[in-house]
Amino acid sequence: GAVVSQHPSRVICKSGTSVKIECRSLDFQATTMFWYRQFPKQSLMLMATSNEGSKATYEQGVEKDKFLINHASLTLSTLTVTSAHPEDSSFYICSANQRRYDEQYFGPGTRLTVT
Amino acid sequence: AQSVTQPDIHITVSEGASLELRCNYSYGATPYLFWYVQSPGQGLQLLLKYFSGDTLVQGIKGFEAEFKRSQSSFNLRKPSVHWSDAAEYFCAVGASGTYKYIFGTGTRLKVLA
Numbered sequence: 587g588a589v590v591s592q593h594p595s596r597v598i599c600k601s602g603t604s605v606k607i608e609c610r611s612l613d614f615q616a617t618t619m620f621w622y623r624q625f626p627k628q629s630l631m632l633m634a635t636s637n638e639g640s641k642a643t644y645e646q647g648v649e650k651d652k653f654l655i656n657h658a659s660l661t662l663s664t665l666t667v668t669s670a671h672p673e674d675s676s677f678y679i680c681s682a683n684q685r686r687y688d689e690q691y692f693g694p695g696t697r698l699t700v701t
Numbered sequence: 702a703q704s705v706t707q708p709d710i711h712i713t714v715s716e717g718a719s720l721e722l723r724c725n726y727s728y729g730a731t732p733y734l735f736w737y738v739q740s741p742g743q744g745l746q747l748l749l750k751y752f753s754g755d756t757l758v759q760g761i762k763g764f765e766a767e768f769k770r771s772q773s774s775f776n777l778r779k780p781s782v783h784w785s786d787a788a789e790y791f792c793a794v795g796a797s798g799t800y801k802y803i804f805g806t807g808t809r810l811k812v813l814a
Contacts, residue, residue, distance in 0.1 A: 592744075618800050629791065629804045630745075679744060683800045689733075690795075690802060694744035 589613055590682050592693035599670055600701055607665045607696045609680030615660035616682035620690060621653075624677040636663050670700040703728045705794050707805035714782050715813045722777040722808050724766075724792030733795035734775040735802070736766055740788045748790075751775065762786070787812045 589612040599605045609619060618637050622630040634650075636642040636657035644650045652674075654666040663682075667674050677697055681690040704727040714720055726732055733752050737745040749760025756768040766777045775792060792805040 620801070627809075629806045632801065632803075635801065677742075681802075689735075689750065690800065692737075692745040692747075695742075697742070 588691040590616075590680065590691045590693040592678075592680055592696050594696060595694065596697045596699075598699045598701060601671055602669055604666055604668045605670055605698060607667075607678055607680075607698070609663045609665070609682070609693055611661045611682040611691070614682075614684055614691075616663070616684065617660065618683040619657055619663040620681045620683070621655060621663075621665050622679045622681070624679060624695075626677075630679060633665075667698065670698070672700045674698065675700045703732075703794055703796060703803050705792055705803050705805035707790075707792055707808050709808045710806070711809050711811065713811040713813060716784050717781050720777075720779045720782045720786070720810070722790050722792075722810070724775045724777065724805060725773050726775065726792075726794045727773065728794055728796070731770075734766075734768060735793040735795065736760065736764070736775075736777045737791045737793065738762075738788045739791065739807075745791065748777070782810075782812055784812045784814060786810060 591610045593608045621633045624630045633648045634642045634644045636655045638657050638660050642655035657663040677695050679695045681692045683690050706725045735750045736748040748764045749758045751758050751768045758766050764779050790808045793802045795802050
């Protein structure tokens with residue numbers, strides 16, 4: 587149980603375009619989802635926390651207009667990188683949480699490359 | 702403020718040797734503690750977790766960790782390392798109620814044949 591999927595696993599896009607990454611909880615309802623960013627050989631940095639039906643809470647230094655997060659249902663959150671630039675190239679990982687438990691379940695990650 | 706420190710950036714051990722990866726945390730209350738492993742290009746796999754109770758926690762793949770409140774530590778151990786254990790290991794602290802994690806910087810494990 588507690589499986590989280592991400593789609594796509596890899597994406598290459600051109601500079602200036604937008605890319606959407608989906609995060610789904612497959613067998614549970616995720617009241618909260620988290621989006622992380624991981625640069626090569628570095629740790630995970632929390633970008634934002636999203637609760638179903640409400641606006642995401644962004645961590646300090648994360649541009650909310652660039653990284654649009656939508657948590658429209660209890661099983662789906664999306665991260666849209668708008669007007670992507672090469673410096674946005676990174677590994678993006680989502681996780682999901684059931685509110686009554688304090689554990690996050692992580693997706694397999696999405697490798698974004700902006701050319 | 703909460704923080705997690707993994708003092709060792711890289712560790713190299715021989716196959717069959719014992720392993721200990723260090724993790725120190727700073728948190729005002731009893732934390733929720735986690736160890737994750739990440740292979741290159743992959744997501745995170747949970748090795749073990751501590752919420753409460755017995756301070757010695759058993760995990761998957763033969764790993765264990767001990768919560769020591771007096772030392773603010775949650776070190777990961779394995780008695781005999783296998784070549785397949787080579788990966789990046791992350792310690793994380795979770796805050797009750799916020800459900801947010803703070804990750805350590807990671808320790809990259811290399812295993813010599």
